[in-house]
Amino acid sequence: MPYLDDPLIIFTDLDGSLLDHHDYSWQPAQPWLDKLSAAQVPLILTTSKTSAEVAELQSALNLTQQPFIAENGAIIHLPPDWRDEAAVPFHISGAGYPEIRQILVALRQRYDFEFRGFGDVTARQVALWTGLTEEEAALAMQRDASEPLLWFGNDLDFARLKKCLMREGLSLTRGGRFWHVMGTGAGKGQAVQWLSDRYQQKRGQPVISMGLGDGPNDLSMLEAVNYAVVIKGHHEHEMPLQREDVAHVFRTDAPGPHGWSQGLNHFITLR
Known part of the structure; x- marks a missing residue:
């Protein structure tokens, strides 16, 4: 020890x-x-x-x-x-935030995936999701290289989302409250x-x-x-x-x- x-x-x-x-x-x-x-x-x-x-x-x-x-x-x-x-x-390490958001929006439009990320909502909504104040939620939205998601769809679509992200050089990591999308090497x-x-x-x-x-x-x-x-x-x-x-x-x-x-x-x- x-x-x-x-x-x-x-x-x-x-x-x-x-x-x-x-x-x-x-x-x-x-x-x-x-x-x-x-x-x-x-x-x-x-x-x-x-x-x-x-x-x-x-x-x-x-x-x-x-x-x-x-x-x-x-x-x-x-x-x-x-x-x-x-x-x-x-x-x-990996993709920057604008690129991640662009890929996520395109995949959602193409496959009708049911998720919401921080980039889709207001600071007030992030505060409701997290228990943070709106000022703290605004800091949580100042992202550089990852996007937290809440998934509302079914398991089959989720597996499809993971495969789509992998093809784009992105991965999903499970956090306490959210799934986090970031570069595969991160x-x-x-x-x-x-x-x-x-x-x-x-x-x-x-x-x-x-x-x-x-x-x-x-x-x-x-x-x-x-x-x-x-x-x-x-x-x-x-x-x-x-x-x-x-x-x-x-x-x-x-x-x-x-x-x-x-x-x-x-x-x-x-x-």
Whole structure:
């Protein structure tokens, strides 16, 4: 088990993990947030939220000097001191948002698929779907490389939609509330691996990675890290991990930030 002063990096999902599913509070996790900050352990927000949403949360959590992963891995944002003259603030994998929207609208018109995405509705509707305020919903609609969908059709049409998207170089990832359409090469696992490699290069030594998440869109992240915390979710989806090192996987019996803290208590030893 790692110690707090080991070369740790921690990747965390937000909704239903660090943030409570109902009220988006992280207060039960604050003692561990303070310990990680004092030990200078990087805490990398890894979420389906947009860059605009994560930037506000980063500020509230005092994490503005850390990278973050947004839109389910389609975007990696690097802090200013990570950039050189050739670097860009965002590492974007896959198609951009306008292209994704254009493909989705065309497929819906052609096959009469029954779905609605954020680009089809107002901030008020997104607020009703998510429980966010309208101002927060507006931030959630500032998308760069993915589109959340609610599916209203049948299973046969859904399978057809997946095949159509695959032909267009897009994929569907299941989140807590929505399906997310993004480039086939994007994903939390790929983004976690990319950032882990960057940390190893910067430090000149191997890093020990830990991931915490509660939903199906977290599975690739939980398979890419050394230690995985599967937080009890507010859903009925199975969370199977393709890992043989079962001692490095912990499943919590508490949801949200309580489960998040439970996972860190299980794995991290304080000297």
